[in-house]
Amino acid sequence: MTFEELQKIVYDAGIVGAGGAGFPTHRKISDKVKQIIVNAAECEPLMMVDHHILEHHLQALVDTLNVLIDTMGADEAIIGIKGKNMHLLDTKIVASLEGTKVRIKEIPDIYPAGDEVVLTYETTGKIIPEGAIPVMVGVMVINVETVYNIHCAITNGQPVTQKYVTIGGDVDEDITVKVPVGMKIKALLEATGHGDLDGKAVINGGPMMGRLVDLENDSVTKTTKGLLIFPETHSIIQRKRMPISMTLKRASAACCNCTMCSDMCPRNLLGYNINVHKTVRAASHSEVTDSESFLQSALCCGCGVCTVIGCQQMLDPQKISMDVKGALGRKGLRRQNNQAPQQVRPERASRLVSSSVLIDRLGIRKYVKAHVERKYIDFAPNEVYIELKQHVGKPASATVKVGDTVKVGDVVAQTAYEDLGTTMHASIDGKVKAVTDRFVIIER
């Protein structure tokens, strides 16, 4: 198979990064990749999807990595996993990797070990230059579930119609389930016994980077990794609910310019010229002439260490930085003076944030369960809402119309191959009920 053929298989299967923003995976497949790094860090607290796949599908992952290595002409694949999770790996399969091009690399139990800049450094010692993408240093970073989706596509021609999701937080039992893409989140929570949400809120994603769920409108997408339920009164929910206008007002009144947010920033510690305290100051005081303080937010990954660990004034530099980054992106404004980091800052070792400290700082220790149940539930939603934009790039355009009959796996929307985007498929058998500017809605 050529890498162009592999790209097409991955595009046709609608595979996007299953753990982050949903970057179309076929665009990462390149003959310039020398090292494939599998992001098995799962560094957001309470998330358990990758753990599940590593435990139950390791051989499929290894086989797929060998295909990727051969097809792209890469030198090796590295599975970056925390030492505390090594027990999840089948020891026989791990032993069989000796002398092969697939290796396991133990990474420290820190947050955000899964940020691609941090992960690349921890697994290879390379630092991705500011504003660059991993392939520029010969690296492809890929999520565990994404590798598994490639396995399903190349072995069975199976497109992405299902998604692994962890449901956890303030619940009796954490579970990981496989759900049809497009199932309403509200329906999913009801089907798993979490329908009573009085006084509670739901986050799509982890407590650090996840966003509040709109229960009436949101559905499961190809990037939904976890649904965490917390009391409305929890500081995580309060912080996420606070409007940006209030966040900026609080910062203008209470920021003492101590720089702790920047000092703890994982990307700053890897030598990036990102100083979020300057962004906070510029944005909260409307210092519009200080363009660099705004533009450096392009280097922010939104990890939230500045907010949860750095700031002692209970401000939210993460939200401000991401808001500025989003505004610049919408206006097409780019930072021009990106540099390769000069060196890792010597203080990095003493400022790494352990998962345990993070859990305590977030106030979620009581929600950490010793065991996460893997449940097989045959979800049969009466309708699914397939989002046209579940990925980075252009939204997909519907290829079906109201009244069309579709079966699981049929293409229902697509972004043109030459554009950045992907393909969407029906996740249940049924009829197209509606096509809106956000969804293709299929009724069983």
Ligand code: SF4
């Ligand atoms: S969210 Fe904060 S800590 Fe994380 S990269 Fe952005 S500025 Fe740095």
Ligand code: SF4
């Ligand atoms: S840590 Fe908080 S108070 Fe200090 S500079 Fe950053 S935002 Fe301001």
